[in-house]
Amino acid sequence: MVLWVFGYGSLIWKAGFHYDDRLIGFIKGYHRVFYQGSTDHRGTPEYPGRTVTLEPCDGEVCWGVAYKVSGEEDEQIALTYLEVREKQYDMQEPDASTPAVSGILVQIVHAEGPSGPNRDYVFQLEKALLKLGCEDKHVMELAETVRQKLSGRELTNSQVE
Template sequence: MSANTIEHNRRRFDFDGVDAIWLFGYGSLIYKVDFPFLERRPASIQGWARRFWQGSHDHRGTPEAPGRVVTLIEQPGALCKGMAYRVSPNVFEYLDVREKNGYLRFRTPMTFDNGSHAEGLVYIATADNEAYLGEAPEPAIAAQIAASSGPSGPNSEYLLRLADSLRQLEADCPHTFAIEVCLRGSASS
């Protein structure tokens, strides 16, 4: 599948008659909220784990030197905590462009921190997109992140802002925090 998913996403869901829909954010959508929303609430989704396995050719890297950003992988028993936004469907005109580098919109059940539930949408970069980098040792991921930068800034900024945001949410993400430790360790040596 092409890394540019804008048109694919626009054909995936029909928003006719829908006034608002929930969107689950687990990466930069937690801390870079540059879109209008009607409501924001901490939430989680079951059976998914956050991983730095997606290449970023358009925001945190370049086609020649891609950065690494998060996607979700299926993992039984996992819990991915993030932020849910209730948005107007027209927000996806912007978000489909922002998340175009391999991400597809999928439906997902979400659980809010108060125990209530809702269905929403989530962007996931699957292994069949051209920008997918896949698994690598955490020190190697940290080294790639340390060396990458793109139009949205240094890839390290993405990692550090995400790690800080996850701590504020009291989210447990050993993968993200291990890469952060590797990055900080390499910066101090």
């Protein structure tokens, strides 16, 4: 038996566990959204950051990487590591299906946690996806909007919706 772990967020550029193989791949019927509040890595309980989670979406494809983990010991180490790292992903925020994008933007620009500024997460995800040859429209537009906000340019309503 082998364990396969699909990374669609920070796991793309930082696995954090031993793996035997890494393959570029995708899953059908899902897309990436910044609905997950991060209070332990890219934010704090007082000022949560935003990281990606998956949302079902007919006709969509979510690109990422799949890690092959072999051997009982490596599998157990990887699963234990992922339980700690991904612990918040089973906690959905209330009404997470309709977040206020301008609120998300403010969180991403200002939030910072033990793993660094939330905006760096967005920029690293954008870079990692481009390196895979994937242009995720949602991630690319959000990264550009964050850059504009950081540079002090005014945003129009259409840029934050």
